[in-house]
Amino acid sequence: MESQVFFADLRSDVRENMTAKLSRLLEQVSISSIITDKELVAVKLHFGEKGNTAFIRPIFLRDIVQKVLACGGKPFLTDANTLYRGERGDAVSHLRLAIEHGFSFATVGAPIIIADGLRGNSCQRIKIAGKHFSEVFIGSEIVQADVIISAAHFKCHELTGFGGTLKNLGMGCASRQGKLSQHSNVAPKVKRRDCTSCGRCIAWCPVEAISFMKEKAKIDREKCIGCAECIMVCPQGAIQIKWNETIENFQEKMIEYALGALKGKEKKSIFLNFITDVSPACDCYGHTDRAIVPDIGIVASHDPVAIDQASADLVNAEQGIESTALKHNHARGADKFRDIYPQVDWEIQLNYAALLGLGKREYELITI
Numbered sequence: 001m002e003s004q005v006f007f008a009d010l011r012s013d014v015r016e017n018m019t020a021k022l023s024r025l026l027e028q029v030s031i032s033s034i035i036t037d038k039e040l041v042a043v044k045l046h047f048g049e050k051g052n053t054a055f056i057r058p059i060f061l062r063d064i065v066q067k068v069l070a071c072g073g074k075p076f077l078t079d080a081n082t083l084y085r086g087e088r089g090d091a092v093s094h095l096r097l098a099i100e101h102g103f104s105f106a107t108v109g110a111p112i113i114i115a116d117g118l119r120g121n122s123c124q125r126i127k128i129a130g131k132h133f134s135e136v137f138i139g140s141e142i143v144q145a146d147v148i149i150s151a152a153h154f155k156c157h158e159l160t161g162f163g164g165t166l167k168n169l170g171m172g173c174a175s176r177q178g179k180l181s182q183h184s185n186v187a188p189k190v191k192r193r194d195c196t197s198c199g200r201c202i203a204w205c206p207v208e209a210i211s212f213m214k215e216k217a218k219i220d221r222e223k224c225i226g227c228a229e230c231i232m233v234c235p236q237g238a239i240q241i242k243w244n245e246t247i248e249n250f251q252e253k254m255i256e257y258a259l260g261a262l263k264g265k266e267k268k269s270i271f272l273n274f275i276t277d278v279s280p281a282c283d284c285y286g287h288t289d290r291a292i293v294p295d296i297g298i299v300a301s302h303d304p305v306a307i308d309q310a311s312a313d314l315v316n317a318e319q320g321i322e323s324t325a326l327k328h329n330h331a332r333g334a335d336k337f338r339d340i341y342p343q344v345d346w347e348i349q350l351n352y353a354a355l356l357g358l359g360k361r362e363y364e365l366i367t368i
């Protein structure tokens with residue numbers, strides 16, 4: 001049987017605005033039967049890196065919070081600290097940035113609790129039966145919550161093709177150690193011939209793993225943590241990875257972490273994808289390039305695989321926007337993610353998630 005994915009487009013009028021529509025979407029996924037009185041509800045989102053503007057608007061988080069409160073739950077907003085250079089690497093700067101981006105208690109009506117503590121090492125080992133891992137490291141506050149509501153901004157991603165619910169769970173709920181283990185096989189190399197010695201990668205690398213060797217950039221594999229950031233910052237495309245091997249392993253590892261993040265909450269979870277500001281790269285960058293398709297809407301489901309499949313299909317069904325990162329595949333039905341990241345097979349994450357029993361790729365899209 002197909003999984004149900006509920007879809008709210010962005011049309012609204014005097015009878016129903018978008019926040020009311022989001023509330024109705026949450027009713028479709030039976031939020032009141034998922035949350036019981038006084039349960040702690042982790043609302044997992046990405047607060048956006050400093051300089052990024054594509055993250056979900058705080059007003060929508062407020063609506064989710066209000067709905068949880070109405071069910072008798074105790075909501076808190078959460079995300080885990082990052083691996084790389086940026087403003088979300090420890091809980092203090094992470095909280096400051098979240099507030100700068102509008103996610104204050106006064107705005108959303110719920111506190112923020114960083115999932116993996118002050119320095120990203122507050123985590124719990126979760127046993128799983130995966131191909132890569134037998135245990136994963138998930139942020140403690142997410143493990144200890146009774147319910148998880150994943151509110152993901154759906155956009156493109158350089159290692160997974162797109163980033164949606166599965167990425168919000170797999171990478172987003174992992175502690176620093178967990179993120180590191182997922183990235184451990186991402187070991188880029190510099191093509192010396194293409195390197196113009198601009199030094200951008202050296203300035204960007206969070207662990208000073210890159211230096212000049214005979215006037216060209218060179219990566220020290222011992223120091224590299226595999227964050228893949230240098231691949232995106234090199235203007236010459238001179239930094240590359242073994243795409244076939246790396247992408248498959250990375251996506252599978254991420255899915256095993258998603259499995260761990262949901263363990264014990266299989267019936268206590270709701271997934272939302274906001275298919276708006278569909279930018280060509282993830283919200284971990286300190287900038288947001290123009291959206292590749294018009295804003296589409298919000299989807300909700302109990303199936304983390306079906307919701308990402310449906311979101312990818314909705315993006316690909318749209319007409320692409322000219323003068324964006326899209327090069328060729330503007331037509332309705334054309335694969336927008338493959339156009340931007342030709343080496344990345346985004347279906348790996350969906351296939352592997354389905355194989356592990358996280359959900360189904362087959363879905364019924366129900367427009368509310």
Ligand code: SF4
Nearest residue numbers: 195196198199201234
């Ligand atoms: S960013 Fe690219 S071109 Fe610039 S130094 Fe690094 S590898 Fe070379």
Ligand code: SF4
Nearest residue numbers: 205224225227228230
């Ligand atoms: S060399 Fe590249 S992938 Fe490795 S840690 Fe530095 S920025 Fe990240």
